[in-house]
Amino acid sequence: MAGYSSGEQPDAQDVIKLNTNENPYPAAPGVAEALAGFDVSSLRRYPPATALDFRNIIANTHGTVAEQIIATRGGDELLRLVITTFVEPGQPITITDPTYSLYPVLSQIHDCPNLIVPLLDDWSLPADFASKANAAQSPLTFLVNPGAPHGKLLPVSTVLEVAEELNGLLLVDEAYVDFVDPDKGYDLLPHINDYPNLILLRTLSKGYSLAGLRLGYGIAQQDLITPMLNKTRDSYNLDAITQKLGVAAIEHRDYAAETWIKVRAERKRLALELTARNFELIPSQTNFLLVTPPADLAAADLYQALKQNGILVRYFDLPRLTNKLRISIGTPDENNQLLRQLDKQLPK
Amino acid sequence: MAGYSSGEQPDAQDVIKLNTNENPYPAAPGVAEALAGFDVSSLRRYPPATALDFRNIIANTHGTVAEQIIATRGGDELLRLVITTFVEPGQPITITDPTYSLYPVLSQIHDCPNLIVPLLDDWSLPADFASKANAAQSPLTFLVNPGAPHGKLLPVSTVLEVAEELNGLLLVDEAYVDFVDPDKGYDLLPHINDYPNLILLRTLSKGYSLAGLRLGYGIAQQDLITPMLNKTRDSYNLDAITQKLGVAAIEHRDYAAETWIKVRAERKRLALELTARNFELIPSQTNFLLVTPPADLAAADLYQALKQNGILVRYFDLPRLTNKLRISIGTPDENNQLLRQLDKQLPK
Numbered sequence: 001m002a003g004y005s006s007g008e009q010p011d012a013q014d015v016i017k018l019n020t021n022e023n024p025y026p027a028a029p030g031v032a033e034a035l036a037g038f039d040v041s042s043l044r045r046y047p048p049a050t051a052l053d054f055r056n057i058i059a060n061t062h063g064t065v066a067e068q069i070i071a072t073r074g075g076d077e078l079l080r081l082v083i084t085t086f087v088e089p090g091q092p093i094t095i096t097d098p099t100y101s102l103y104p105v106l107s108q109i110h111d112c113p114n115l116i117v118p119l120l121d122d123w124s125l126p127a128d129f130a131s132k133a134n135a136a137q138s139p140l141t142f143l144v145n146p147g148a149p150h151g152k153l154l155p156v157s158t159v160l161e162v163a164e165e166l167n168g169l170l171l172v173d174e175a176y177v178d179f180v181d182p183d184k185g186y187d188l189l190p191h192i193n194d195y196p197n198l199i200l201l202r203t204l205s206k207g208y209s210l211a212g213l214r215l216g217y218g219i220a221q222q223d224l225i226t227p228m229l230n231k232t233r234d235s236y237n238l239d240a241i242t243q244k245l246g247v248a249a250i251e252h253r254d255y256a257a258e259t260w261i262k263v264r265a266e267r268k269r270l271a272l273e274l275t276a277r278n279f280e281l282i283p284s285q286t287n288f289l290l291v292t293p294p295a296d297l298a299a300a301d302l303y304q305a306l307k308q309n310g311i312l313v314r315y316f317d318l319p320r321l322t323n324k325l326r327i328s329i330g331t332p333d334e335n336n337q338l339l340r341q342l343d344k345q346l347p348k
Numbered sequence: 349m350a351g352y353s354s355g356e357q358p359d360a361q362d363v364i365k366l367n368t369n370e371n372p373y374p375a376a377p378g379v380a381e382a383l384a385g386f387d388v389s390s391l392r393r394y395p396p397a398t399a400l401d402f403r404n405i406i407a408n409t410h411g412t413v414a415e416q417i418i419a420t421r422g423g424d425e426l427l428r429l430v431i432t433t434f435v436e437p438g439q440p441i442t443i444t445d446p447t448y449s450l451y452p453v454l455s456q457i458h459d460c461p462n463l464i465v466p467l468l469d470d471w472s473l474p475a476d477f478a479s480k481a482n483a484a485q486s487p488l489t490f491l492v493n494p495g496a497p498h499g500k501l502l503p504v505s506t507v508l509e510v511a512e513e514l515n516g517l518l519l520v521d522e523a524y525v526d527f528v529d530p531d532k533g534y535d536l537l538p539h540i541n542d543y544p545n546l547i548l549l550r551t552l553s554k555g556y557s558l559a560g561l562r563l564g565y566g567i568a569q570q571d572l573i574t575p576m577l578n579k580t581r582d583s584y585n586l587d588a589i590t591q592k593l594g595v596a597a598i599e600h601r602d603y604a605a606e607t608w609i610k611v612r613a614e615r616k617r618l619a620l621e622l623t624a625r626n627f628e629l630i631p632s633q634t635n636f637l638l639v640t641p642p643a644d645l646a647a648a649d650l651y652q653a654l655k656q657n658g659i660l661v662r663y664f665d666l667p668r669l670t671n672k673l674r675i676s677i678g679t680p681d682e683n684n685q686l687l688r689q690l691d692k693q694l695p696k
Binding site (some may be wrong): 006009017020022023024025026027031032035036038040041042043044045046047048049073074076077080084089102109110205209210211212213214231232234235236237238239240241242245 | 354357365368370371372373374375379380383384386388389390391392393394395396397421422424425428432437450457458553557558559560561562579580582583584585586587588589590593
């Protein structure tokens with residue numbers, strides 16, 4: 001089997017990286033202050049085992065309690081824990097096609113086949129999604145919302161209908177939720193206590209500009225959190241520095257929220273600019289756009305041409321994505337450089 | 349099933365903690381400098397996926413190559429990866445009794461029974477250890493050396509005989525190896541390339557005073573490292589700060605080595621002082637002593653009395669450890685306070 005393959009991570013610092021959906025702005029100054037104030041001598045002791053301070057501030061932010069929160073090394077660790085805690089080898093895990101490419105890799109590592117349900121042409125969910133999962137006796141469904149790699153947002157009502165109908169667990173991966181336009185009114189948190197099979201995944205990687213820190217969390221009813229928190233999780237999964245910086249990041253949430261506003265504005269502008277250049281795209285609620293180049297340009301060629309000019313975007317050589325590029329939203333300057341390079345490739 | 353239960357981790361800063369085998373001295377000043385020089389804005393990007401800089405400096409230190417090293421979140425993550433990569437659910441994992449209490453917990457999480465081989469009365473390995481594992485068709489054996497919770501060191505020749513005879517893998521957990529007296533000549537590293545079934549586990553938790561950082565590594569032939577490194581490991585298991593501080597810790601290995609010398613000296617002194625007070629103990633090559641109190645004192649009572657006086661030691665209420673205490677080696681001052689408190693409990 002093949003392992004997970006992420007976007008390229010070049011060492012060169014002058015590359016414009018629009019390929020792995022990182023936040024183009026740095027973390028809040030308050031996070032740097034927390035790091036500067038960290039006492040290295042305290043590292044000789046084991047860290048708080050369950051990251052209680054971090055879970056408390058998260059619970060407070062979301063209007064819930066620490067018992068409904070598990071802190072994990074990025075979202076990835078939560079995905080693994082949900083599988084190892086609630087799925088037996090051989091049981092099928094339901095995913096959409098396309099979806100986040102880590103789901104099938106993690107499934108395979110744990111000897112679980114995937115029930116793969118194709119999204120409709122507009123990337124929406126087919127009406128029989130949950131019934132297919134139920135028919136296959138699937139104990140776990142992974143749904144990324146807003147969606148990857150396309151950026152489409154499913155409304156709260158659709159997600160809750162799926163949760164209601166599913167016999168198994170529904171993990172909604174909200175890695176990109178911070179970039180959703182507030183006027184969409186998208187918020188699953190108030191519904192957690194009504195759906196005993198619903199688990200929300202959040203991460204500080206994108207919204208809080210902390211991909212390098214590896215910190216995420218899960219939110220669910222306590223019956224789902226407890227076995228992961230107290231049994232299947234590695235005893236000390238989060239180091240002391242990460243816990244401290246995570247608290248600081250949430251304390252300075254307002255700073256992060258400013259970056260979300262800037263990313264949304266650039267997303268809107270970049271979508272307009274690309275549409276004006278005859279790229280096809282659908283509205284995105286994430287920090288990336290999935291685009292189809294105009295008729296006389298091939299995505300694979302465009303990817304190479306951009307790369308040769310120091311701009312990395314993501315090209316998936318996959319059946320439903322064969323002529324598309326996924327472009328992360330950069331700073332205004334980075335996006336302008338992208339547009340200039342695209343203009344050079346477009347037929348005159 | 350019960351999860352892993354570590355020693356108590358009190359919040360109070362004035363407690364003398366001699367219960368979880370932490371290094372009593374802080375990490376090297378060079379580690380604090382590395383932290384002070386860390387640029388938080390770089391955290392917006394994903395960390396190096398396989399911790400290559402850290403693996404390179406480790407490989408260099410041990411005279412091997414990065415392809416034979418996997419970096420993990422403490423030793424715990426390596427233990428989990430070895431199970432999930434090389435053992436199928438239902439297959440027995442061989443351990444000794446007693447041993448590090450995490451091994452049976454991790455085995456149970458992965459639905460693996462344990463073949464439990466009792467150590468002899470002097471905590472040495474029975475001669476038929478490997479043949480018992482082979483008879484049970486055990487694909488994996490965990491051996492902690494120097495041993496926990498007793499501190500006894502098995503010589504290189506014994507470990508290699510076990511590796512030679514075993515049909516399955518042998519993971520030697522060398523969490524405490526830095527505290528072994530150099531005149532013992534204990535070093536398994538030169539033998540790695542002769543034993544395709546041998547995996548060594550190391551950690552920076554104890555020897556480098558970085559338990560709070562969660563950083564360890566495995567050393568083995570490339571055929572064993574590659575599937576863990578490229579497939580079963582979480583894609584970004586180590587954050588960027590941990591990787592940077594890990595490199596700094598190894599660069600300043602000489603500083604850490606000074607703490608090993610101090611711990612060994614205190615281990616020798618504390619063993620003599622306890623023996624003079626009629627405690628029974630065997631020579632330890634770790635940073636702790638497993639002791640049996642004099643006849644008129646019960647370990648459980650002594651544990652409570654020490655705790656009430658602000659000194660934590662480890663008491664295991666387990667069949668072979670029922671009247672013993674495991675005492676981590678502290679600073680000279682901490683050890684003196686321990687001795688003073690013990691003197692108050694001893695019959696006049």
